[in-house]
Amino acid sequence: MPPQPSAPSAAAEFRRVAHKLRTAIRDGAYESGARLPAAASLARDLGTTRSTAERAIRVVAAEGLLTTRKGGGTYVSRILDRLTRRAPALLVEQSAPEADTYRAVEAELPAGLIGRPFPSVRSEQPPGEVALLLGVKEQSEVLVRETRMYAAAADAPPTDPGTPVQLSVTYIPLDIAGGTALERLELGPADVHGHLADLGHRPTAITESVQVRAPADGEAEVLAIDVDNRVIELTQRSSTATDRVVEVSITVLPASLWTLSYRWAIPS
């Protein structure tokens, strides 16, 4: 057979190997969480060199299907299906003050997964960009509520935190939040809006911007993703009827892990 003039894809070797890996994982040849053979032995199995195998692994890892630990092996990712984040529903819904709030309000997790929030509260100087959005001086401190969300198998021991799926930081001006219930640790994101309303700063509109970028320094580590994965950065502003921005929230998600969903009505 002469070389096909319009071959489906003049795939380079490392792409063909990547495709084999991808297919093997999707077909369940390796279980979720399983360890792959070492790159060298994988290369022998697939009839290629370690260099090429390594590059193929990099490609598939960048898609989120594999995670690698230097010196420790290559593993199939624990979460292969995407999580869904429904946007307006997020805050319009009732605020359930249960421990498991995040499961219902923040995200839709595939069956068998449980969300585990790790919140922390402090006050500090916001990044310049956030100060600008909030309309406060960059030197002035604001209330910072940070939540790292993990997802773990429902039957995992409580000691296993699971996989990091979201990193969210909320900034509220201190003149609004100082000394109020907003400094309490155990609030859900919906509760924040309730308390803002109680304090006379009820948010009436939300603006959210979505960007895809490479993970910043340290983010890849915190989110346990490969450095050449991508993250989604959501910047959310809540403003009141008088157009004051009373809350800015920045959420970072591993891009391969999520589907964002938005819904709105069309006025007649």
Place this chain on the structure above:
Amino acid sequence: MPPQPSAPSAAAEFRRVAHKLRTAIRDGAYESGARLPAAASLARDLGTTRSTAERAIRVVAAEGLLTTRKGGGTYVSRILDRLTRRAPALLVEQSAPEADTYRAVEAELPAGLIGRPFPSVRSEQPPGEVALLLGVKEQSEVLVRETRMYAAAADAPPTDPGTPVQLSVTYIPLDIAGGTALERLELGPADVHGHLADLGHRPTAITESVQVRAPADGEAEVLAIDVDNRVIELTQRSSTATDRVVEVSITVLPASLWTLSYRWAIPS
């Protein structure tokens, strides 16, 4: 000085080179659209080998700052700032039936850039996923409206199509669209909803889902992006008061090129 225990980043060589490149481009050392020195000579300049320089170029190209043409050189991307797509505004606004519709309705382009839509209309069998959403049989044909949008410098000659920035395909069931004005080429996306309304299928709600993924076969070519760039896939469903989905639209955007913006009100 002993090796810093918590060095900012124990950057690998190719990352340092990538960082140099990135900085050089951001600082304007190379003009937008300019051709870079060949990888070999770049490697000499930066004190490294071609292999490493090539890998660094791959990294920066994957971020959208560079585009490479096999055999033809490496160039600084024409568009370095992101375009903004404002979501609900998209269809709520008036429908301007001008040639330049896209500039106003579809996207916000940086100054000096003009959007150029290349529409086409046909009817064919939709992808299975779309058929499912539309509630039609996969074998039945639907109306397909495809638009490729390019952005060009305002002072570019009309022969230069510019940079591809968006690939959008809209599917409408033939029993609604057959033989109607919806088959006309020169409609803007806002006009489609107007005509649907005229035909007794006024959309009242839109659901949009956002995913980030690797470009599919051929997409990288059409969008003129590097294969290890990422794309944003928007799947939009428009449904009527009777909950019929009358339009499904799939939009593919180079992820590094766009900011998506959503805005909604919080009911009291």
Place this chain on the structure above:
DNA sequence: GAGTGGTCTAGACCACAGA
């Protein structure tokens, strides 16, 4: 045909994990 980007190889060294 010369120049260029893309790929592949074979081997080397390192840093880290884990027994």
Place this chain on the structure above:
DNA sequence: CTGTGGTCTAGACCACTCG
């Protein structure tokens, strides 16, 4: 200490572009 992933090199070949 051994195994593993991550990186780097030097050189090679190919396919493509462009004059």
